[in-house]
Amino acid sequence: MKVTVFGVGYVGLVQAVVLADVGHNVCCVDVDEKKIEALKHGDLPIFEPGLAELVLNNYEKKRIDFTTDAVKGVEHAELQFIAVGTPPDEDGSADLQYVLSVAGTIAGHMQEGKIIIDKSTVPVGTADKVRAHMTVILKERNLDLPLHVASNPEFLKEGSALEDCMRPERIIIGTDSEEVEEKLRELYEPFSRNHDKIMVMDVRSAEFTKYAANCMLATKISFMNEMSNLAERLGVDIEQVRRGIGSDSRIGYQFIYPGCGYGGSCFPKDVQALERSAREIGYHAQILQAVESVNHKQKAKLFEHISAFYSNEIAGKTIALWGLSFKPNTDDMREASSRILIEALWQAGARIQAYDPEAMEEAQRIYDTRDDFTLMGTKEAALHGADALVIVTEWKSFRVPDFQKMAEELRDKVVFDGRNLYEPKRIEAMGLAYYGIGRGRSVKKFT
Numbered sequence: 001m002k003v004t005v006f007g008v009g010y011v012g013l014v015q016a017v018v019l020a021d022v023g024h025n026v027c028c029v030d031v032d033e034k035k036i037e038a039l040k041h042g043d044l045p046i047f048e049p050g051l052a053e054l055v056l057n058n059y060e061k062k063r064i065d066f067t068t069d070a071v072k073g074v075e076h077a078e079l080q081f082i083a084v085g086t087p088p089d090e091d092g093s094a095d096l097q098y099v100l101s102v103a104g105t106i107a108g109h110m111q112e113g114k115i116i117i118d119k120s121t122v123p124v125g126t127a128d129k130v131r132a133h134m135t136v137i138l139k140e141r142n143l144d145l146p147l148h149v150a151s152n153p154e155f156l157k158e159g160s161a162l163e164d165c166m167r168p169e170r171i172i173i174g175t176d177s178e179e180v181e182e183k184l185r186e187l188y189e190p191f192s193r194n195h196d197k198i199m200v201m202d203v204r205s206a207e208f209t210k211y212a213a214n215c216m217l218a219t220k221i222s223f224m225n226e227m228s229n230l231a232e233r234l235g236v237d238i239e240q241v242r243r244g245i246g247s248d249s250r251i252g253y254q255f256i257y258p259g260c261g262y263g264g265s266c267f268p269k270d271v272q273a274l275e276r277s278a279r280e281i282g283y284h285a286q287i288l289q290a291v292e293s294v295n296h297k298q299k300a301k302l303f304e305h306i307s308a309f310y311s312n313e314i315a316g317k318t319i320a321l322w323g324l325s326f327k328p329n330t331d332d333m334r335e336a337s338s339r340i341l342i343e344a345l346w347q348a349g350a351r352i353q354a355y356d357p358e359a360m361e362e363a364q365r366i367y368d369t370r371d372d373f374t375l376m377g378t379k380e381a382a383l384h385g386a387d388a389l390v391i392v393t394e395w396k397s398f399r400v401p402d403f404q405k406m407a408e409e410l411r412d413k414v415v416f417d418g419r420n421l422y423e424p425k426r427i428e429a430m431g432l433a434y435y436g437i438g439r440g441r442s443v444k445k446f447t
C-alpha cells in the first residue's frame, strides 16, 4: 500500500521504515531540509538501535523516500499519517499548531479523497478540529472531497522503538468508518499475524487511550518516588521494598524503579496536557497534578543530595556525570533529569565532566562550548580529576564499573546514584560514600 508520513522524528521515521520494511511504499515529508538531506545520505537525525541499517536498506530498495515537497507527499497516497510534534504550549496544554499546519497543507493540495491518520499524541477532540480546519480550506477551493480523520496513537518506547513497532502489543485505531478500518487493518496486517492486535474504537476514545496509558505509567514512577522519599526518612531500603511489591502480580515489576525523575518528550508533556485538558472542562485532576509535582521535586533530588554532602559549598568542585540522555538506548535529552542537575551545578559554581554512550553530540548541540562543561570520551575518563561521581541514566555499561579505580580517582570518594545501580555494601567496601535514591540513609556531611 502507498503511505505518506508527515514528520520524520522518533515516531514518524520509525513507523515509516517499519511499514516500508514489510513492503509498503512510504513517502516521508518533513519541513526540516537538513534532516531530509541527511536521511537521503544515510545519516540519521536520531539514535535508535537498528534504525540506521533498516532505513538504508529500505531506501536502497526504493520502498521509502524522503522529501520536503509536501505536494508530492499529498499526491503520493490516500493514507496520510500525521506524526509531527505536539509540544507543550505556554500553559502546558498540547500545542496543535504543527498538526493543524500539516492538515492545512493536505487540504490545500489534495485532488481526491484522503484518509488522515493522526499518530501524534493529541487531546480528545483533535480529529474534529483537524476535519473542521480541512473542510474550511476545501470549501475555499470549491472542492467537496471525501475526507476521513482517524486516530492511531503510537505506543513505541525510545530505545526499543523498532522492536515496539515491529511487534506491537496493540494497535489502536479510532474511527467510525468501516472503510477506514478495513484499510488500516490491511496496512497493519503484517504486524498482527501472531494474534489480532488491532483494537478498533471511536476516535475520541483512541485519542484518550494514549494519554491514559502515559499518565498511568508516569503515576507508577511518581508513586514509587514518593515511597522512596518516605523510605529515606524512615530508614527503609526502597530497593528491597520494590522487589517485595513487584512480586505481587497485580503490581508487577515494571515502572516501579525509584530514581531521579522521569523525562523525555512524552511523560512530562502528556501528564501536563491531560491535566490542562481536565481544567478546561472544569475538572480538578488531583492525581495528575500530584504526579507532575512529585516528578518536578524528584528531578532536584540529586542536587539536594550533593548540596547536603558539601554543606552547600559546591563552587570549585569538579563533578563526573554519567548519563545525559533521559533514559538508556537513546540520545534524546528532552526534559532529561541530567539537564536540571547540570544547570543547578553550574549555578552553584561546579565544573562538569560528562560521559554518555550516545547523547554527547546532543549535549554539545544544547550547551555548546563552555569552560565548565567537558565531554569525556569514556566513563573512566570522566572520573579522572573529579571530586564526585553522579549517575543520572541507567546505561547498561554503567552497571559493573571498576569500583577500585573509581575509589582511586574520585578525590572526595563519593558517588550519588540517581538510578540505584549498585549494592551499597559492595561500593562502600571500596571506601566510597554512596547515596542512592531512598536507600534508607540520609546524606552525611563531607569533612
Ligand SMILES: NC(=O)c1ccc[n+]([C@@H]2O[C@H](COP(=O)([O-])OP(=O)(O)OC[C@H]3O[C@@H](n4cnc5c(N)ncnc54)[C@H](O)[C@@H]3O)[C@@H](O)[C@H]2O)c1
Residues within 6 Å of the ligand: 006, 007, 008, 009, 010, 011, 012, 029, 030, 031, 032, 035, 083, 084, 085, 086, 098, 101, 102, 119, 120, 121, 122, 154, 155, 156, 157, 158, 265, 266
Ligand atoms: N518520541 C516518542 O517516544 C513518542 C512515542 C509515542 C508518541 N509520541 C508522539 O508522537 C508525536 C511526534 O513525536 P516525536 O518524538 O516523533 O517528535 P519529533 O520532534 O522527534 O519529530 C517531529 C518532526 O515533525 C517535523 N515537522 C514539524 N512540522 C512539520 C510539518 N508541517 N510538515 C512536516 N514535518 C513537520 C519536525 O521537523 C520533526 O522532524 C508527538 O505527538 C509525541 O507526543 C512520541
